[in-house]
Amino acid sequence: xxxxxxxxxxxxxxxxxxxxxxxxxxxxxxxxxxxxxxxxxxxxxxxxxxxxxxxxxxxxxxxxxxxxxxxxxxxxxxxxxxxxxxxxxxxxxxxxxxxxxxxxxxxxxxxxxxxxx
Amino acid sequence: xxxxxxxxxxxxxxxxxxxxxxxxxxxxxxxxxxxxxxxxxxxxxxxxxxxxxxxxxxxxxxxxxxxxxxxxxxxxxxxxxxxxxxxxxxxxxxxxxxxxxxxxxxxxxxxxxx
Numbered sequence: 001x002x003x004x005x006x007x008x009x010x011x012x013x014x015x016x017x018x019x020x021x022x023x024x025x026x027x028x029x030x031x032x033x034x035x036x037x038x039x040x041x042x043x044x045x046x047x048x049x050x051x052x053x054x055x056x057x058x059x060x061x062x063x064x065x066x067x068x069x070x071x072x073x074x075x076x077x078x079x080x081x082x083x084x085x086x087x088x089x090x091x092x093x094x095x096x097x098x099x100x101x102x103x104x105x106x107x108x109x110x111x112x113x114x115x116x117x
Numbered sequence: 118x119x120x121x122x123x124x125x126x127x128x129x130x131x132x133x134x135x136x137x138x139x140x141x142x143x144x145x146x147x148x149x150x151x152x153x154x155x156x157x158x159x160x161x162x163x164x165x166x167x168x169x170x171x172x173x174x175x176x177x178x179x180x181x182x183x184x185x186x187x188x189x190x191x192x193x194x195x196x197x198x199x200x201x202x203x204x205x206x207x208x209x210x211x212x213x214x215x216x217x218x219x220x221x222x223x224x225x226x227x228x229x230x231x
Contacts, residue, residue, distance in 0.1 A: 004159075033217065043206055045160070045222035052217060091159050097216060104150060104173065105210075105220060107159030 002027045004092050006108035013082045014116050020067070021077040021111045023092030031097040034075040035105065036066065039089040048090075051075060079113075087115045119143060121223035123209050129229045130199055137195045138226045142211030149192050150220060151184055153177065154206040166192060167214060199230045 003026045013019035025034065036048040051059045051066045059066045067076040079086055089112050093105040122141045130136050142149050148167050152160035163182070164174045168189040178184075181199075186192040196203055206227050210220035 035219070037222070042224065043227070044224045045208060045210070047219055047221060050217060050219055093159070095218070103148065103165055103214075103218070104162035104175075105152075105160070106162070109157070109159050 002094065002096070002106055004094055004106055004108035006092055006111050008111045010112045010114065012114050012116060015084060016081055018078060018080045019082055019113065021090050021113065023075045023077065023108060025073050025075065025094050027094065027096070029096050033095045033097065034066070034068070035093045035095070036064070036077045037091045037093060039091060045091070049077070082115045084115050084117060087113060121209055121211050121221055123223040123226050125226060126224060127227045129231065131231050132199060132201060134199055135195065135197045136199055136228065137193055138207055140192045140194070140209030140223060142191070143221060146211035146213050147189070148212045148214050148218070149186055150210040151192070151194050152208040152210065154208055160208055201230045204228055204230045
């Protein structure tokens with residue numbers, strides 16, 4: 001069964017330091033996309049970064065990078081130079097490009113990141 | 118603001134009442150998704166549309182739930198005979214169908230059923 005696992009319910013990081021949020025996934029499909037979203041306390045899901053299963057290089061978007069290890073089925077999010085405004089819930093999600101559930105996202109349970117001043 | 122919008126942002130209702138939520142997607146997006154998120158969980162897929170066609174419905178979507186997207190633009194999600202277990206955040210997302218399709222979410226509607 002397709003599944004996303006985020007094993008860290010909560011994480012603390014000091015302001016200006018880097019932090020890695022873990023995500024592993026389970027699928028036998030060859031074509032899929034991996035996403036990270038940020039959800040502040042206001043509730044809106046904010047798209048951060050995307051990685052396609054066939055992409056050769058790790059995705060980067062500003063201070064966000066995705067450490068994609070396909071053989072290990074992991075897609076960890078790295079946030080560099082943490083800021084107080086990074087405090088939020090972070091969700092890893094997966095979408096399949098083919099098959100019965102094409103299109104919809106499957107989410108993990110999330111990691112709550114707290115940035116300390 | 119050209120992002121996804123949802124209305125209302127908050128809704129409190131009594132058990133047994135009907136409620137309707139509206140979602141306005143990003144204008145050029147042809148796909149629209151509904152998700153439900155309960156406390157401490159990630160969002161769970163409910164249903165999605167491509168243009169006006171409803172292409173998939175989750176088993177979470179009981180017969181008390183109905184969604185429409187009549188002209189391929191805005192969408193409504195109706196819950197009939199609400200139950201306390203329906204209390205959740207209802208999130209709408211839209212996207213442009215492609216291989217690297219990315220869904221952009223609205224602010225959500227928080228429903229509390231008393």
